Amino acid sequence: MRILAIFAHPDDESFFCGGTLAHYAAQGLEVYLISATRGEQGEIRHPAIDPERYPKGAARGALREAELRAACAILGLRPPIFLGYQDSGYPLAAARANPKGLMHQDLGLLEEELLQHIVRLQPRVLIGFDPQGYYGHPDHIHLHRATLGAFWRAGNVMEAPPERLFFPVRPVERVAQTQFDPLRYGVAANSVALCRDVRPYAETIRRALLAHRSQVGPEEDFPKVLEAWPGVLEEECFVLGGLRGRCPRMPLGDLLEGLE
Numbered sequence: 645m646r647i648l649a650i651f652a653h654p655d656d657e658s659f660f661c662g663g664t665l666a667h668y669a670a671q672g673l674e675v676y677l678i679s680a681t682r683g684e685q686g687e688i689r690h691p692a693i694d695p696e697r698y699p700k701g702a703a704r705g706a707l708r709e710a711e712l713r714a715a716c717a718i719l720g721l722r723p724p725i726f727l728g729y730q731d732s733g734y735p736l737a738a739a740r741a742n743p744k745g746l747m748h749q750d751l752g753l754l755e756e757e758l759l760q761h762i763v764r765l766q767p768r769v770l771i772g773f774d775p776q777g778y779y780g781h782p783d784h785i786h787l788h789r790a791t792l793g794a795f796w797r798a799g800n801v802m803e804a805p806p807e808r809l810f811f812p813v814r815p816v817e818r819v820a821q822t823q824f825d826p827l828r829y830g831v832a833a834n835s836v837a838l839c840r841d842v843r844p845y846a847e848t849i850r851r852a853l854l855a856h857r858s859q860v861g862p863e864e865d866f867p868k869v870l871e872a873w874p875g876v877l878e879e880e881c882f883v884l885g886g887l888r889g890r891c892p893r894m895p896l897g898d899l900l901e902g903l904e
């Protein structure tokens with residue numbers, strides 16, 4: 645059985661559902677990851693990495709590509725598939741001013757490209773961004789729209805289209821512990837399809853996050869990462885964004901419950 649996760653930037657996979665991806669990979673499933681960009685606009689947060697040596701654009705993208713490859717190896721995922729779009733940057737004002745960024749690219753073409761990968765890989769389950777893009781990054785929101793379109797359009801062109809689409813989310817109470825607006829980015833507990841206890845994978849997630857050296861910084865500063873991302877080593881929650889066929893119960897005991 646195959647799972648395909650579709651994210652926008654290197655490190656999205658580790659922050660939003662690294663433990664879940666690692667879990668299914670450890671179960672022997674083939675877990676694929678699409679990264680729409682190489683994170684070319686990411687700020688460098690590691691004092692040992694000179695930002696001038698890796699200016700925003702291709703050089704920074706190459707640095708972050710290598711980091712994502714390392715994180716995928718730690719999580720047990722297949723090597724990442726890059727779509728080759730440009731990171732729009734963050735926050736929104738920066739992204740708007742960057743016409744080459746993913747958020748400005750044709751949504752229909754992006755959806756078509758995702759669909760071709762879905763047809764080729766034949767995943768049973770997709771994981772991708774929710775409508776708010778986890779915390780509102782415009783690339784995440786753009787990719788959400790394309791992923792949702794590709795999930796449903798797969799039913800027109802595949803004999804066995806993916807059966808479930810899940811969005812990683814955080815409950816309102818969890819988002820309230822962060823800098824983000826809980827009413828905007830949190831979901832109500834009773835709309836959550838599954839919260840997975842990922843503590844057995846805490847060390848794997850931690851190592852995958854640290855593989856994103858430029859973004860996460862040195863190991864001794866990891867407590868700061870935990871402050872900004874409370875619960876990142878503890879639980880990962882999902883809502884159901886699309887469903888074909890039946891859902892055995894809600895909430896689910898496992899993302900794959902009832903799938904053969």
Ligand SMILES: [Zn+2]
Pocket residue numbers: 652653656781784
């Ligand atoms: Zn991202």
